[in-house]
Amino acid sequence: FGSRRKPTSPRFLCGGFDDKCDERWGKIKPEIVMEVKTMVDMKSLGKTLSVLVIFAFAGTGDSWAATNSTLQVGFAKVDITPPIGTPMTGFGAHFSDKEGARKIHDPVEARALFFEHEGRQLLIVGMDLCFLSRDEADRFKGAIGRKLDLAPSQILLNASHNHTGPRCGTWFYLQPARKFLQMLEDKLVDVSVKASESKQPITMWAGETTTNLPVNRRLPNPETGEIDFAPNPKGSIYQYLPFVLFKNSKGEPVHVMFSIAAHPSNIKGVERSFHISADYPGVAARLVDKHLGRDGALFLQGAAGCAKCSIVPGKDQFPSGTWEEVEKAGEMVAEELIAALDDNLTCIDPTLFVRSIEMHWPMQPNxxxxxxxxxxxxxxxxxxxxxxxxxxxxxxxxxxxxxxxxLPTEVPITAQGIKFGPEFRIVAIEGEMVDALGHQIRDSYSSGITMPLGYSNGCQMYLPTSEMVDEGGYEVESYWEYRHPAPLAKGMEKILAETVKQLQNEGIE
Structure with a gap:
């Protein structure tokens, strides 16, 4: 390399400074070293050895050189707690309420993970909110995307579905909390930028355990033939707890992304339901942060459409929970997750890829x-x-x-697929997806770990199964609360299956 400059950049190995140099550099494999050595004439051995030293430094799997082949991940969080008096959403009682939030029990937050690998970028944001409407999700994605030069498909916005938070969405014909929405937009942009600026070399480790938190809330009533909104311990749930553990260059755990499928709706029908709280996801995140010794937990809500928390006792109905029960629910999740972090996890060979597809679910005649x-x-x-x-x-x-x-005859619903590598992927759905559809997504993949998410990039309505359409119950009959003219028609399983197959064919393997 003579005396021009020190060979600190991989561009020198490409014989120039072309734009594709870094891409080629990122594809260098350790096994290439011996092949290159045998191809070079012994007269140029000195020069060859110099090149090989740099190859060994920047091309081996154990290296943490900042090349394009290194996965980089950043984390940040921001407090999005609104002022006292801010309108709330989550329960019907919020419809006629004029006072707004009476008290702050615990803060609500937005947490973000920013990913970059081989020029591809991805942002995942989890929020302690009930849900976002589609137009709100588009608004926030636009604001974030303009700042970070990201397309909508590169951004995943997931709401925890917390029922004691500030008002977002268009559910129940509630008027928007415009001042809060502007504050939220500013803070989502801020947390996204901070996450992108805190990137560091990371390895990802995927795992999956099970949780005892969810309980089915669709109880068949033999006397009326209807489905009661009540605890059904024998009913189906999405019991899986998928997660990803992130380690820094020293092998230290620094972040954890995890998902549970259960409604954070434990405080209901009493004065404390007008107190701002993140419910059990906030407790779980706080305890996982404590375990990590730093802020780094990211909760994402799964296929929770017909599940509440088993920690709140009830037989014929769900009673209003207490703050102590909320704490117990969060403790349960944190303990289940932390116990699995030391298991035999799968190291993810990073390959970031995203794809979004808009489904169209037919409705019955109005x-x-x-x-x-x-x-x-x-x-x-x-x-x-x-x-x-x-x-x-x-x-x-x-x-x-x-x-x-x-009046519309179909409901547009976005399915977003994110491939992190052959060992792990996310399939996120724009609606209150019930557990059976979460199982369908998971079962569509024969290997690796799949994290099915609801409440992502908006929330169009409850997404039940064809069997539930025949049975009735709140998940089917609540279509009008989301401003749709009629209930969903049967056949959603086929639409979902075709969509997941399309995601797989287009790279979400």
């Missing part, structure tokens, strides 16, 4: 002008809902029709 008028006059609802709000919905649908507009 009830027409006469039907909506009848609902206005007699708004009967499920026991978990409020008749007054259903009347508002019927008036909305009727007004659209009388104004000359057609």
């Amino acid at each position: 009830i027409g002008k006469e039907g909506y008028q009848k609902v206005i006059e007699n708004p009967e609802t499920h026991s978990e809902s409020i008749a007054e709000v259903k009347a508002v919905w019927a008036k909305d649908m009727l007004d659209r029709l009388e104004s000359g507009y057609d």
Whole structure:
């Protein structure tokens, strides 16, 4: 290399300074060293050895040189707790409430992981919020993307589905909390930038254990033939707890990304349901942070559509939980996760790849002008809902029709696939996905670990199964709370299967 400059950049090995040099450098494998050596004439052995030394430094799997082949990950968190008086969402009682949040029990946060590998970037943000509407998710992705030059498919926004948080989304015809939404946008951009600026070389280790937290909330009533909103210990749940452990160049655990599938709706129907809290995901994240000795836990909500927390006792109905029970729920999750961190985990060979597909789930025929008028006059609802709000919905649908507009016949739902390597992937769905659909996604992959997520990049509505459509129950009958004109039609399993297959064919393997 003469005396031009020290060979600190891999570009020198490419015979120039072309833009593709780093890409080629990242693909150098340790086994190439011997092959290169045999190809070089012994007269140039001195020069060859110089090259081989650099190859060995930057191309081996054990090296932590900052090349494009090294996975880099950054973490950050930000407090998104709103002021007292901010409107809340999660329970029907929030519909007519005029006072907003009365007290802050514990903070709500947004946590972010930023990934970069071989020029590809990815951002995952988890928020202690009930959900985002599609337009809010698009708004926040746009703000983050402009700052970090990321496309929407490179950003995953997941809400914990916390029911004691500030208002987001369009559920239940609640008016938006505009001041909070602006603060939230600013803070989501801030936490994303900080995560991108804190990148360091990382290895990823995937694992999966099980959790005892979820309990099914669809209890068949033999007397009425209906599905009651009540604990069903024999009902199906998504019991898996997938996770990824991140280690720095010293082999120290620094971050953990994990998912549970259970509603954080433990505080209900009492004064404390107007207290801001992150519920059990906040407790779990705090305890995992403590175990790591640093901030680094990221909770993501899974296929929790028909599951609540078993830690709150109940037989015929779910009682209003206590803060002590919320703490126990978070402790349960943290203990289950921490116990699995020392198991025989799978090292992920990083290959970042993202893909988003918009599904279209058909709805049943709507009830027409006469039907909506009848609902206005007699708004009967499920026991978990409020008749007054259903009347508002019927008036909305009727007004659209009388104004000359057609009502939609399908619900657009985004499926986002993220491949971290052949050993681990995420499939995130824009809705309140029930456990059976989470199992369907998981079972679609014959190897590796899959993390199915709901409440991601918006939340269009509850996503039940065809069997549930026949059975009824809150998950099926709540379509109008999300401003849709009719319930979903059966056949969603086939649509989901085709979508996952398309994701697989396009790289989410």
